[in-house]
Amino acid sequence: MSLTVEELRNKTGQTLFEFDWPVERDAVRRFANAVGGDTPALHEEVPPAFLLTAGFDRVMTDLLNPLRAVLHGSTEIEWFNPVKIGDVLKVTIKLVSVRKHSPLAFITLETEQHHQDNVPVARCRQIIALRSAG
Amino acid sequence: MSVNTGTLEPDMEIPSLVRHPDTRQLAMWAEASGDNNPIHLDGEAARAHGLPRIVMHGQLGTAFLCRMLSDWYGREGRLRKIAVAYKGFNYPDDTLTCRGRVKAIDGNFITLEIWIENQQGAKTTEGTAVVEI
Numbered sequence: 001m002s003l004t005v006e007e008l009r010n011k012t013g014q015t016l017f018e019f020d021w022p023v024e025r026d027a028v029r030r031f032a033n034a035v036g037g038d039t040p041a042l043h044e045e046v047p048p049a050f051l052l053t054a055g056f057d058r059v060m061t062d063l064l065n066p067l068r069a070v071l072h073g074s075t076e077i078e079w080f081n082p083v084k085i086g087d088v089l090k091v092t093i094k095l096v097s098v099r100k101h102s103p104l105a106f107i108t109l110e111t112e113q114h115h116q117d118n119v120p121v122a123r124c125r126q127i128i129a130l131r132s133a134g
Numbered sequence: 135m136s137v138n139t140g141t142l143e144p145d146m147e148i149p150s151l152v153r154h155p156d157t158r159q160l161a162m163w164a165e166a167s168g169d170n171n172p173i174h175l176d177g178e179a180a181r182a183h184g185l186p187r188i189v190m191h192g193q194l195g196t197a198f199l200c201r202m203l204s205d206w207y208g209r210e211g212r213l214r215k216i217a218v219a220y221k222g223f224n225y226p227d228d229t230l231t232c233r234g235r236v237k238a239i240d241g242n243f244i245t246l247e248i249w250i251e252n253q254q255g256a257k258t259t260e261g262t263a264v265v266e267i
Contacts, residue, residue: 027166034166035197036159048213049200052193057168069171070183072192074261076217131183 005067005105005130009098016063017093021054021113025085044084051122052077054091054113064128073106073127080120083113089121090114096125105130137207139267142244144236151202151232155190160226163194190224195232195259199248202232203263211267218248218261229253234263242267 003011023046031050052075060069083089096108107128113121157175164170169191172179180188196218203213224230230250238245243266250259 030162030166031197034159034162034194035201036153036155047200047204049197052196053167055168057170060168060170064171070173071189072220074217074219075193075196076215078215079213082212 003063003067005098005100008067008095008107011095012098013095015092015094016109017055017058017091019055019058019091021089021091023050023083023085023087023089027053028085044086046083046085048077048079048122051079051083051113052124054089054111054124055093059093059109064130068131070104070129070131073129075124075126077122077124079122081115083115083121088116090116090118103131137211137244137267139239139242139244142236142239144238146236148202148206148234148236148246150234151198151205153198153230153232155194155224155226155228155230157188157226160188160190160194163191163197167191167193169193185223188226190226190228192220192259195220195224195230195250198230198232199234199250199259199261199263202234203246203248203265206234207265207267211265213263214243214266215264216248216261217263218259220259222252222256222258224250224252224258230258237262 028046092112094110096110099106109126111124160174173183174191177187234246234248237247246263248263249257251257
């Protein structure tokens with residue numbers, strides 16, 4: 001996906017990414033080590049902030065890097081049900097809005113995560129600033 | 135740690151968490167989170183965006199705040215919601231103090247103001263959290 005901000009705006013309300021996301025022990029361990037400090041014992045239940053990472057690598061590669069993303073403006077996340085190592089989550093990432101504020105543009109992404117039986121896990125909204133306003 | 139909701143009062147601060155993120159930690163976070171934006175990893179790329187140097191990922195700060203909260207509520211609590219705005223930049227080797235203050239108590243649900251302040255006392259990240267005990 002290589003879009004201009006204007007082309008992206010036409011996708012407002014659409015789901016940009018949809019995929020299954022296996023919650024792997026190694027990934028949770030890397031996350032805990034990156035947060036640092038005395039790494040707590042890895043319990044089967046994953047740390048809540050781990051869910052912020054759901055699919056973000058593909059969002060960066062396919063969307064934000066080509067659009068010259070600058071920075072996160074805000075993050076909001078609600079947790080509904082716990083996640084354990086070994087779960088496979090269904091993740092959808094939707095484009096909620098695109099606002100231009102020259103020379104920047106701000107996009108709002110909403111990520112929803114469910115268990116395979118459709119039990120909701122978390123909903124996250126992020127506002128991200130883009131440099132390109134074209 | 136476990137929290138006794140009966141002893142909580144508005145304006146009470148919870149134990150803070152201090153972090154000194156360095157460039158290595160930012161690289162680890164980039165790998166763990168998938169946020170490989172070069173402004174967090176490469177000084178030249180950061181300067182090309184008009185930044186003085188590498189800046190810390192905002193989401194890493196959010197993870198620090200979540201860690202402060204989970205250290206406080208322990209295994210008997212659960213984080214229900216967090217909403218933060220990134221107000222200022224954090225840089226490698228800053229001393230970042232994550233802090234939280236009880237705002238309201240409604241049964242088992244505690245609403246807290248949470249923030250990160252740097253070594254100059256500037257609040258670089260601010261928001262609220264809801265924890266269920």
